[in-house]
Each structure stands twice: as C-alpha cells, then as structure tokens.
Amino acid sequence: MSATDFDLIVIGGGSGGLAGAFRAAAHGARVALLEPGDLGGTCVNVGCVPKKAMWLAADLSQKLGLAAQLGFSLPPPQFDWAEFITHRQRYITNIHASYQQRLDAHRIALLRTRGCLRAADTVETSEGVRLRAPHVLIATGGHPLRPGVPGAELGMVSDDFFNLCAAPEHVAIVGGGYIAVELAGVLQSLGSRVEMFVRGRRLLNGFDEELSLQLAEDYRQYGVRLHLDYSLRSVRQEASKFVLRDGTGADSSQFDALLFATGRRPNSDVCGATQIGVACDANGHVQVDEYQDTSVAGVHAVGDVTDRVALTPVAIAAARRLMDRLFGGQPEARLDYADIATVVFSHPPIGQVGLTEEAARLQHGDAVRVYRAGFRPMLHALADSPQRSLFKLVCVGDGERVIGIHLLGEGADEILQGFAVALKRGIRKCDLDDTVAIHPTSAEEVVLMR
Ligand SMILES: Cc1cc2nc3c(=O)[nH]c(=O)nc-3n(C[C@H](O)[C@H](O)[C@H](O)COP(=O)(O)OP(=O)(O)OC[C@H]3O[C@@H](n4cnc5c(N)ncnc54)[C@H](O)[C@@H]3O)c2cc1C
C-alpha cells in the first residue's frame, strides 16, 4: 500500500469511528478504518443495543405480571433466556451487515486489525503495515474497570453479562451508576434475586436526588436489596459461590454471580496515543479541545476515549461535526456539549436534560423555581401496583426559563427527546403552560405542572 493513500485514518470502528468514517467519506475523503473486533464497538456488541434488548425482555416480563393482575389468565410465564439471545444476536448481526454494506458503498477501506500511532500522520497495523494520512481520528472507546481489591478478578463485568444464558439465582452487583442500575433491573425482572452494593449514599450520582431516592424505593418494592455506603474490601470464592467482605470485616451472603459495574477506563494506551505525545489526563482520557483536536496537530479524538460525556449519540455527533470541519468546508463546526439528554434504562426509566435541582441552586441560588408532578401511571394504578412516576421541571429567573427536565416513570425514555429539543431552544415555563395536553398520557404531566 502506498504511504499516502488516505486523507483520514480512523482507529476504532465503534459509534464514533464509524460515524466519522461515513461522514468523511460522504465529503469525498479517502478513509481507512481499523477495527479488530465486531463493527459497532461497545454500543452495538456489549452496550446499548444488547442492554436495551434485555431491558425490553425485562419490561415484557413486568407487563405480563400486570396483565395477570388485570384479569388476563396466563400460564406462569417462563422466560427462555437462550432463545431470547438468538433474537438479540440476530438483530446485532443485521447491524453488522448494514455497516459492512455502508462501508462498501462509501469505499472505505476496512482493515480488521489493531492500529497504533507511530507519528502524527502514521498508523501501524498489528501486521506491521504503515499507513499515512494528514488526519488521524482516535475513536478507541473504553473498557470496564474492576475495583482494586483482592479477588476482584473473580467477578464479571458488563461485557461478561452479555454471555449469560440464564438468570443466576442470587446476584451481587457492585456499583450504583448507569450500568449497575440498568442490569440490576434486568436481572431482578428476569428472575434473579439482586443485591446492590453501592459505595455512595444513593444511586446514580449526577442525577436528580429526589428521582434517585424514588427509584431506590421502586427497586426495594421490586425486591432488590440495596446496601448503601458500602465499602468493599475483598472478594472470595467458596466452592461456586461468591462472598464480599466490607470495610468492617463483615461478610455478605453467598452469591451465585458477582458483577462489577464500577466504571470504565479509556483505551488510549493501546493505540499509541501517549507514545507520540498526545496529552491524556490522569485516568488516560485523551484531552481534546472544543474542536476535538488533541495536543498533536492532525490527531483528533472522539467518544469514550476522551473525557467528555460517554454516550453513543455524543460520540457520533462529535465525529460528524469534526468531519464537517475537516472535509466539509465548515470551519466552525463543533459539537455543543451543553444540555445533552440522557436516559437510564432502569425499571422504570429515568430521563434527564439540563441541570439538576441541586446544580441549579448552586449556580443560581434563590432564582431557581422547581415544579413537580408525582403520580401513578394509569396501567399501574389500574393494576394497583405501587410504581409511581415523578417528573420535575427546574426553572430560573423571572421569565422561568426551563433549565432542567427530570422524568422518572414509565415512558420517560420516549417522552424526553421532544422536550430536550424544547429546552435546548430556550423555552420558558409559560411555553409549556400554553401547550395543550395530550390526554390521557404520562407526557401531559410535563405541560400541566403548577
Ligand atoms: C453496558 C453498556 C450499556 C450502554 N448503554 C448505553 C445506552 O443505552 N445509550 C448510550 O448512549 N450509551 C450507552 N453506553 C455507552 C456507549 O456504548 C459508548 O458511549 C459508546 O459505545 C462510545 O463509542 P466510541 O466510538 O467512543 O467507542 P466504542 O463503541 O467502545 O468503540 C471503540 C472501538 O475501538 C476498537 N479499538 C480499540 N483499540 C483499538 C486499536 N488500537 N485499533 C483499532 N481499533 C481499536 C474497539 O474494538 C471498539 O470496537 C453503554 C455502555 C455500556 C458498557
């Protein structure tokens, strides 16, 4: 291969890398994409997609329970986890095929190999082939992190969760963030008995505290046991069971499975970034400026390998804007990272965009006004199930500009997107008041708060 074959080399074929490669090629750039694993990276293979599939199965299981309470006579539902996996994996295989077709259509050179930066314009493959291009995009994502305690290697991480073929009977989950909360909900709904061991005093730091407390209550009602303020000292295995020991020396019960959901680390070292002088923070995240440029000219980075919001649509949006700037004649194109909406696929889900009440009060003090709606969604009220929804609006100033929307409850995952557009456009509370409700829905509560 000639040394100057490409305009862009992309290291990593996950959400950010693929989006960057497609957009650059659409602008006419000659692109090489290096990916040793399955196309789609974390999101498609061991993240959003299989996780959402499991969440949908868990949601169906809960709905079957409600249906039985509402007069449907059903045999006790049996969930064939292994069969569900064949549907899940078929869905994922179709995504791989569609990516491959798009790569071919865009004439992107896909190299099934690992890439390592040797200079700002040079990437070496595992086979020792050197490729050159004036622009390199680092999009190598991250990997799950285990806590630094003795025995931590005994537990699963989220990647391993997707290899399960049945619900373990009794599961310990360490962590209280996105992945811990989501997989706890899935496992409990699909038949496991789940205990969560959370370092902090509440679930989901960074989310609205009231919603987090309500979700903890929902989880307790649902049978999940929460150990808050838990300090993990070590893990050991006794026969096939796992036992956790805490900071006081007390042992947990015995578990059939142990899952660590204790955060992720960026894949910056494996791609040679640091060796060519790309600046990284103490955790290894590649440091980028507002244009996704690293400290080395011509080397750019997007997605989980950077220290920005670790979400698929963020990696995609950042990569597309970067390619619009580099190859699309839009010199100012860059991603605005403010007010990015996010959903935790818990049971029920939580959606948030903008500032939490706590963050708003720190920034704006007494100028903050909060509106709340707590209610039982109709299906749960009909079935006399205790699950409640809690919606909050955080507003600021005399004009009551809406600076935070927080939704916990059935449908929150689907409701939030439209309101996120409105918040981004700077709506005020009176704009919501002026909007006629859609009845009877949960979403109408957002425009009916008083
Ligand atoms: C369990 C779980 C659930 C999640 N759920 C959601 C969700 O519901 N919604 C959401 O928005 N986000 C979710 N996320 C986060 C989301 O998956 C990530 O933010 C997203 O995948 C980041 O994309 P990326 O392109 O930066 O990295 P990745 O998707 O991780 O892709 C990086 C790719 O780079 C490759 N690579 C690494 N090193 C090299 C190398 N040296 N050479 C070549 N290739 C290399 C890897 O093989 C990988 O394919 C979830 C994450 C997890 C773990």
Ligand SMILES: NC(=O)c1ccc[n+]([C@@H]2O[C@H](COP(=O)([O-])OP(=O)(O)OC[C@H]3O[C@@H](n4cnc5c(N)ncnc54)[C@H](O)[C@@H]3O)[C@@H](O)[C@H]2O)c1
């Ligand atoms: N629905 C979604 O969009 C979604 C779902 C999953 C993951 N993600 C993304 O992936 C990222 C990673 O998810 P995550 O859940 O791994 O991380 P996280 O940062 O959300 O949560 C990590 C949790 O582990 C705990 N923890 C860390 N070190 C610990 C230790 N040594 N001992 C005990 N507890 C410890 C933290 O206190 C925290 O509760 C998220 O921040 C998010 O950006 C998004």
